[in-house]
Amino acid sequence: xxxxxxxxxxxxxxxxxxxxxxxxxxxxxxxxxxxxxxxxxxxxxxxxxxxxxxxxxxxxxxxxxxxxxxxxxxxxxxxxxxxxxxxxxxxxxxxxxxxxxxxxxxxxxxxxxxxxxxxxxxxxxxxxxxxxxxxxxxxxxxxxxxxxxxxxxxxxxxxxxxxxxxxxxxxxxxxxxxxxxxxxxxxxxxxxxxxxxxxxxxxxxxxxxxxxxxxxxxxxxxxxxxxxxxxxxxxxxxxxxxxxxxxxxxxxxxxxxxxxxxxxxxxxxxxxxxxxxxxxxxxxxxxxxxxxxxxxxxxxxxxxxxxxxxxxxxxxxxxxxxxxxxxxxxxxxxxxxxxxxxxx
Numbered sequence: 001x002x003x004x005x006x007x008x009x010x011x012x013x014x015x016x017x018x019x020x021x022x023x024x025x026x027x028x029x030x031x032x033x034x035x036x037x038x039x040x041x042x043x044x045x046x047x048x049x050x051x052x053x054x055x056x057x058x059x060x061x062x063x064x065x066x067x068x069x070x071x072x073x074x075x076x077x078x079x080x081x082x083x084x085x086x087x088x089x090x091x092x093x094x095x096x097x098x099x100x101x102x103x104x105x106x107x108x109x110x111x112x113x114x115x116x117x118x119x120x121x122x123x124x125x126x127x128x129x130x131x132x133x134x135x136x137x138x139x140x141x142x143x144x145x146x147x148x149x150x151x152x153x154x155x156x157x158x159x160x161x162x163x164x165x166x167x168x169x170x171x172x173x174x175x176x177x178x179x180x181x182x183x184x185x186x187x188x189x190x191x192x193x194x195x196x197x198x199x200x201x202x203x204x205x206x207x208x209x210x211x212x213x214x215x216x217x218x219x220x221x222x223x224x225x226x227x228x229x230x231x232x233x234x235x236x237x238x239x240x241x242x243x244x245x246x247x248x249x250x251x252x253x254x255x256x257x258x259x260x261x262x263x264x265x266x267x268x269x270x271x272x273x274x275x276x277x278x279x280x281x282x283x284x285x286x287x288x289x290x291x292x293x294x295x296x297x298x299x300x301x302x303x304x305x306x307x308x309x310x311x312x313x314x315x316x317x318x319x320x321x322x323x324x325x326x327x328x329x330x331x332x333x334x335x336x337x338x339x340x341x342x343x344x
Contacts, residue, residue, distance in 0.1 A: 038309075042316045043156060045323060047163025049205060054080070054168040056202045077168065091232065098233035110258065156316075193334045197327055204326055207290035208243060214286050215242045215278055222274040223256070226267060230259055238275070242282065244318050245302050249279045297325055 058076035062069055167174060175194055182190040216239030223231035234256045241248035253275040260268035305325045309317030 039313045039316065042309075042313055042320050042324075043159050044163055045320055045327075046160045046316070048167055049201065049320075049323060050160065050164025051167035051171065052198065052201050052205055053209075054164070055171065056206060073168065077165075095233050095236060098230045101230060108262070189334075193331065196334060197330050200326060200330055201323060204291060204323065207287060210290050211282055211286050212239045212242045215239050215282055218278045218281070219274070222278065223271070226260075226270050226274065228256070228259060228263075228267070228271065234259065238278070245299070245322055246306060247318055249275065297322065297329060301325055 054073065054076045057080065058069065058073040061067070061072040061075055065072070175191070178194065179187050179190050216235050219238040220231060220235035223235055228234065234252075237255065238249070238252040241252040244251070253272065256271050256275060257268045260271040302322050302325055305321040306318050309321055309324070311317075
């Protein structure tokens with residue numbers, strides 16, 4: 001008993017207490033640092049996705065043409081910018097006109113929607129609930145949270161663009177730098193994990209862009225058949241917001257339904273049905289087909305990630321929840337599940 005007391009009160013015991021205390025303090029500091037800089041980490045992830053897109057397109061050009069990687073990379077970046085510029089020049093004015101019309105008619109559309117809903121008892125209750133001061137304050141708080149940025153809108157976009165360009169031009173420098181931070185005996189494994197993450201992000205991004213394009217085309221065709229005047233800008237919004245899982249399709253459907261109400265309740269219902277049908281096709285047939293070789297991410301996990309991250313970072317949390325969850329799942333698989341299964 002006396003020996004145990006001496007061991008617990010000796011210099012060795014004191015050192016162990018200080019070491020454990022230091023480790024716990026370091027963990028707390030790291031967690032606080034991650035919380036404070038999480039918005040910046042998401043911007044880095046967004047820039048990484050841009051680099052993944054350019055590198056993936058460059059690899060495709062190299063495989064088809066057998067040209068040098070530098071030439072293919074230049075064609076990838078410059079060609080993408082030229083295509084975007086050409087599209088803006090060709091249909092930009094039409095989109096701008098339709099967007100202006102949508103902005104001008106939105107107040108009138110909302111008033112008409114209120115009048116239409118107020119014609120029956122259930123609709124009247126919905127309008128009263130939606131226009132109550134408490135509901136409006138909550139909606140304003142949600143909107144402010146969604147549009148929250150790290151350095152302002154232009155600052156965030158500027159940061160993402162230049163991070164993407166730097167990572168595109170010299171990806172190996174940054175990959176080697178990250179690997180050097182890992183203990184030497186695990187550096188080979190670390191490099192393999194980073195390669196696996198990069199390959200899966202490339203496949204996911206390719207599938208997502210394809211799904212966005214299909215949603216844009218199907219929505220355009222459907223809105224033209226219904227006879228919606230602002231079909232192009234509404235379809236473009238639907239395609240772009242399809243990048244955001246769960247919430248994107250709902251956000252895209254709202255202005256379309258409001259525009260449909262200007263032409264009548266039937267038109268609004270047709271538009272709502274169209275958007276639901278397109279999302280049903282996209283989520284059950286298009287996306288599973290193009291991303292069948294990827295790690296399967298349960299939809300509930302994506303929703304949970306969005307609900308946890310978005311209060312901290314606003315819209316960026318909603319937009320980047322899926323690639324972030326994909327990275328986390330790949331790390332768990334490569335660093336825990338696969339080594340555990342090998343030992344068994």
